[in-house]
Structure formats: C-alpha cells, structure tokens
Amino acid sequence: MNEMKKHRTIVVIPYNPEWPSQFEAEAAALRPFFGDNLIALHHIGSTSVPRLAAKPTLDLLGVVKSLALVTETRSNFEALEYKSRGAFGIEGREFFVKGSPNPTHHLHVFEEGSAEILRHLAFRDYLRAHSKAAQEYAALKTKLAALYKLDPLRYQEGKSDWIKRVERQALEWAAHGNYTSK
Known part of the structure; x- marks a missing residue:
C-alpha cells in the first residue's frame, strides 16, 4: 500500500458553499503553469455538485493541447505543492495530488479529445441535474466513509x-445534448 493511502482518513462532510470560489482561486493559481497549452479548467467531482456531501478535496480537470508538454513540465507544478502521480490508472491522464496524507486538491489533466473529459463532465452535470441521484450518492459515500474511514x-x-x-x-443523457461542459 502506498504512503498516500496508508495514513489517509476518509471523511465525508456536508456541501460547503465556498467550494466553487476555492476552485476559482486554485484555477487562477494554476493557469500560469499551463501557459498557452491550457484550453480549459473545470471543477469536477463531488465538490462541484451543489448540496452534495463530499470529501473536502477539490477536483480540477485540465484540458490541454499537449499532454506530453504537461508530462515534460511536471516539476513546475511542485511550486504549488502538487505531486505527480503519472497516469495513476487512467491511460492518457496526468494526475497530480496536493496535500498529504489527506489531499486538498486533485488535478486530472487530459489532452483535448480524450473520452475521459466527457465522462467526467457528464457525470458531474448529471448529478447537478438529478437531485435524486446526487442524494443516493451522498448517502452511499457517507455510509462507506463510516465503514471504511481508514x-x-x-x-x-x-x-x-x-x-x-x-x-x-x-453518458446516454449527455449524448442527447444535456451536459454543459462548463
């Protein structure tokens, strides 16, 4: 088991209305490190869904022109205390973690055109639009956090x-034009 997971504690808390502004502040700090390579930065994950209980870890999705350029400049992100984890199980991704042992931020970077971008954005937007699904997810996460805190x-x-x-x-819902990509 790696060190990051070995001492990590799982805590799910009620939605914090400051998460969107915290995302904006972190996105503003990250943009210069991407330079002209950056196409978009999106707030994803549970903290991006209003009223959804979540682990207090902000997830950011970066869409870039060249993933190879991000890989070559991984060390630049260390200035903002991000540690590279490589693809971390998802081919075509560069994954960074900030904060240890309990991460405060996850940065997922994909090259424009990756199917993973749509998957993440469609899931986020689906939960935003379907409160019953979001409530189910919150209940599941809360239950699992209590069972598997360590x-x-x-x-x-x-x-x-x-x-x-x-x-x-x-994804089926998004195929009918329902996701926003914002």
Missing part, C-alpha cells in the same frame, strides 16, 4: 458499481 481502497471499491452505473446513464 481504508481508502475499500471506500473506492464500495462506490465503484454505483459510479459505473450512473456514468452510463450520464
């Missing part, structure tokens, strides 16, 4: 089937 892997595994099912629904 076991991040089991917490993630416990969410996996639910997320896969809702991602399929979200």
Whole structure:
C-alpha cells in the first residue's frame, strides 16, 4: 500500500458553499503553469455538485493541447505543492495530488479529445441535474466513509458499481445534448 493511502482518513462532510470560489482561486493559481497549452479548467467531482456531501478535496480537470508538454513540465507544478502521480490508472491522464496524507486538491489533466473529459463532465452535470441521484450518492459515500474511514481502497471499491452505473446513464443523457461542459 502506498504512503498516500496508508495514513489517509476518509471523511465525508456536508456541501460547503465556498467550494466553487476555492476552485476559482486554485484555477487562477494554476493557469500560469499551463501557459498557452491550457484550453480549459473545470471543477469536477463531488465538490462541484451543489448540496452534495463530499470529501473536502477539490477536483480540477485540465484540458490541454499537449499532454506530453504537461508530462515534460511536471516539476513546475511542485511550486504549488502538487505531486505527480503519472497516469495513476487512467491511460492518457496526468494526475497530480496536493496535500498529504489527506489531499486538498486533485488535478486530472487530459489532452483535448480524450473520452475521459466527457465522462467526467457528464457525470458531474448529471448529478447537478438529478437531485435524486446526487442524494443516493451522498448517502452511499457517507455510509462507506463510516465503514471504511481508514481504508481508502475499500471506500473506492464500495462506490465503484454505483459510479459505473450512473456514468452510463450520464453518458446516454449527455449524448442527447444535456451536459454543459462548463
């Protein structure tokens, strides 16, 4: 088990209305490190869904012209205390974590055209538009956090089937023009 997960504590808290402004501040700090390579920075994950309980970790999705350029300049992000984790299980991604052992930020970077971008944005927008699904997700995460407070892997595994099912629904929903990409 790696050190990041070994001492991490899973805590799910009620939605914090300051998360969007915290995203904006972090995005503003990150933009210069991407330079002209950056196309967009999106707020994703549970902290991007109003009224959704979440781990207090902001997820940012960067869309870039060249992922290779991000890989070459990984060390630049260390100035903002981001640590590179490489692809971290998702091909075509550069993943960075800020904060340890309990991360405060995750930065997921994909090259323009990656199917992963739509997957993340459609899931976020689906939860924003479907309060029942968001409530189910919050209840599941709260239950799993109580069961697996010191076991991040089991917490993630416990969410996996639910997320896969809702991602399929979200992608179908997005195929009908329902996601915003903002």
